[in-house]
Amino acid sequence: MTFRxxxxxxxxxxxxxxxxINMAYNLIDVVGERDVDAAIVFNWRGPAAxxxxxxxxxxxxxxxxxxxxxxxxxxxxxxxRSLGLRKEDLIEGVELVDSGVKKIVELQSQGYAxxxx
Numbered sequence: 001m002t003f004r005x006x007x008x009x010x011x012x013x014x015x016x017x018x019x020x021i022n023m024a025y026n027l028i029d030v031v032g033e034r035d036v037d038a039a040i041v042f043n044w045r046g047p048a049a050x051x052x053x054x055x056x057x058x059x060x061x062x063x064x065x066x067x068x069x070x071x072x073x074x075x076x077x078x079x080x081r082s083l084g085l086r087k088e089d090l091i092e093g094v095e096l097v098d099s100g101v102k103k104i105v106e107l108q109s110q111g112y113a114x115x116x117x
Contacts, residue, residue, distance in 0.1 A: 003031050004112040005038045006104055012048035014059075020117035021062050024071050033069050039107060040066075040117075043076035043100025048083055050075065050090045060091065067093045076100030 005027055007020045020040050028036050042050060050073075055063070067073065073094045080086070080096065087096055097103045108114055 001035060003027060003036050003038075004107075004110070005036070005115060006107040006112040007038070007040045007115050007117050008100075008104060009040060009042045009046040009049065009117045010044035010100075012045040014049070016046070016117045017049040017059065021059070021066065023115060023117060024066050025062070028069060028071075037070070037112075038066075039072040039074060039103075039112070041074045041076070041097075041100050041103050041107075042094075043079045045079070045083070046100075047075045047079050047085055047090065050094060051085075052089060052091050055091065063091065064093065074100065074103050076103075 007023050009016050009020045024038050024040065027038065074097045075090060075094050077096050077098050079100060104114065
């Protein structure tokens with residue numbers, strides 16, 4: 001059985017980012033990397049949590065590890081524009097999507113469980 005999970009982050013706080021990372025890690029730890037198909041979607045103020053140079057080494061390493069395990073990180077282009085951010089402002093490995101809400105709805109329609117960080 002594959003566990004499909006979409007984690008939603010709409011705040012730029014360190015606490016929300018840590019919660020999202022921990023949720024992904026916890027699921028992978030419990031069911032195994034092969035049985036997890038996970039994505040983290042950042043919108044509203046969430047993209048600001050992923051600013052290049054804004055993360056400590058430990059958090060950046062954890063995100064890189066999740067990316068290496070196949071966890072996808074999506075960032076809302078609408079939110080990026082409203083925050084005055086460009087893709088170059090963000091850490092490497094994230095994927096811009098036209099709308100964070102649209103991406104969440106798409107994933108849910110594909111059977112992903114929704115969790116709010």
